Amino acid sequence: MSMRKGEATRARIVAETGRQAAIRGFGAVSLGDVAEAVGLSKSGLFKHFESKEAMELAALDQGFDRFLAFNWANADELPPGRPRLEAVFDNWLDWTEVENAAGGCLINQAAVELDDQPGPLRDLLRMRIQRWRARLKAEFLALRDPPISETEAEQAAFQMKSFILGHSEQRRLLDDERARAYARAAFKALLDRTQA
Amino acid sequence: MSMRKGEATRARIVAETGRQAAIRGFGAVSLGDVAEAVGLSKSGLFKHFESKEAMELAALDQGFDRFLAFNWANADELPPGRPRLEAVFDNWLDWTEVENAAGGCLINQAAVELDDQPGPLRDLLRMRIQRWRARLKAEFLALRDPPISETEAEQAAFQMKSFILGHSEQRRLLDDERARAYARAAFKALLDRTQA
DNA sequence: TCATACAGTGACCGATCGTGCTTTTTTAGA
DNA sequence: TCTAAAAAAGCACGATCGGTCACTGTATGA
Numbered sequence A, B: 001m002s003m004r005k006g007e008a009t010r011a012r013i014v015a016e017t018g019r020q021a022a023i024r025g026f027g028a029v030s031l032g033d034v035a036e037a038v039g040l041s042k043s044g045l046f047k048h049f050e051s052k053e054a055m056e057l058a059a060l061d062q063g064f065d066r067f068l069a070f071n072w073a074n075a076d077e078l079p080p081g082r083p084r085l086e087a088v089f090d091n092w093l094d095w096t097e098v099e100n101a102a103g104g105c106l107i108n109q110a111a112v113e114l115d116d117q118p119g120p121l122r123d124l125l126r127m128r129i130q131r132w133r134a135r136l137k138a139e140f141l142a143l144r145d146p147p148i149s150e151t152e153a154e155q156a157a158f159q160m161k162s163f164i165l166g167h168s169e170q171r172r173l174l175d176d177e178r179a180r181a182y183a184r185a186a187f188k189a190l191l192d193r194t195q196a
Numbered sequence C: 001t002c003a004t005a006c007a008g009t010g011a012c013c014g015a016t017c018g019t020g021c022t023t024t025t026t027t028a029g030a
Numbered sequence D: 001t002c003t004a005a006a007a008a009a010g011c012a013c014g015a016t017c018g019g020t021c022a023c024t025g026t027a028t029g030a
Helices: A003-026 A031-038 A052-072 A080-098 A104-112 A120-141 A150-173 A179-196 B004-024 B031-038 B053-072 B082-099 B108-115 B120-141 B150-173 B179-195
Strands: none
Touching: A003 A031, A003 A052, A003 A104, A031 A052, A031 B179, A052 A080, A052 A104, A052 A120, A080 A120, A080 A150, A080 A179, A104 A120, A104 B150, A120 A150, A120 B150, A150 A179, A150 B108, A150 B120, A150 B150, A150 B179, A179 B150, B004 B031, B004 B053, B004 B108, B031 B053, B053 B082, B053 B108, B053 B120, B082 B120, B082 B150, B082 B179, B108 B120, B120 B150, B150 B179
8 A cells, every 4th residue: 555645644743743843843732733633633643753852853954954945956957166155145144034934043042942852853953054054165175176174164154153043033933024135245255255 | 137148049049041052942840940940949939030031031031141241352442343253253253162052042033933932032032132132333433544434333233143153053063173273364355354 | 347455534532732710728908 | 046938848630642452444455
């Protein structure tokens, strides 16, 4: 049997869990609310996940998949280095402003909430963020030939991520529409300085 | 009567609430846990706060007071502009790394958690962050004579805050000890560019 | 078509949630 | 020291928490 129905339901549960976690935080997601939102009974959820934690784990994992797909979407077709970095940065800003209009970026929410809560959720998050960071670092290394140093590339990736975080707060909490302009200006200056 | 005992207990409750909110998030703080941690019964808490929300409000407010006292501590004695900004930035990094070793910065946690949850908590947070931001902006304006433009100052304050956020993630979630070096280097470059 | 594996329900568990109400213990001013 | 007020405990409430279990309908592969 290829359990088509079950997989579809499971996907809806995962998506809804991610949605709620992005808004209220993982620690404040309740099985009852998720069940009601997807039109199931609480006990129905347990046919798809053995525990709440397994459900959250799937939500975070799938959230990261969506994040990568969204941000890297057109990047492969672009030449490495600056064009790719600019595309990814813009996608990343969109990801905060549009795609996640309700709740903000699940990953950022998780990063702040879980940074001091050991467990599988935190482990998964760290691993995936580190992989993503390595990808950015590699892209910065492609900025110059001969390439810049490892440290310089990490420094640049650090700043890139910082501007994304700053943009998120400026846009979502402070409701400042200039957030995007600030972030883009800061990133452009970073690229100019790094590429030289 | 000057209710000395009551005030002391209230202060302990507020501090403990802030501590737990920084770790688990405001939405996941429970009265039972707070009560047990300060050595009271649940109902004892209600002699000091009319509701859980009032308690959280007090915790956030006091958390911000502590944040300001810590970060601005020695800044008043320093000349305006660069010396002050550098002191504040270093204090801010310390605030993340040392003072809040367990739980991280309460304000940052609140900023990410509450950015899409309307209510008095979010209102308080926004107001206080905006005031703090205005203070930073004024300090950047003092960097040059004649001063830089309003927009440039806001842009600089945005980047300063961004590096703080980046440092927090790099240090607390990714456990990278180079976080401080990255943040300081980025901030120094920002000051050099802005001051010129 | 038919058996069966799977999706989903509803009742229920013990624990804990936030919050009242009443009573007891502490505290501090006179 | 005595007393009035403040501080805290005790208890109970309805709701909800994550989770189990026995059961039923249904979709699917043979």
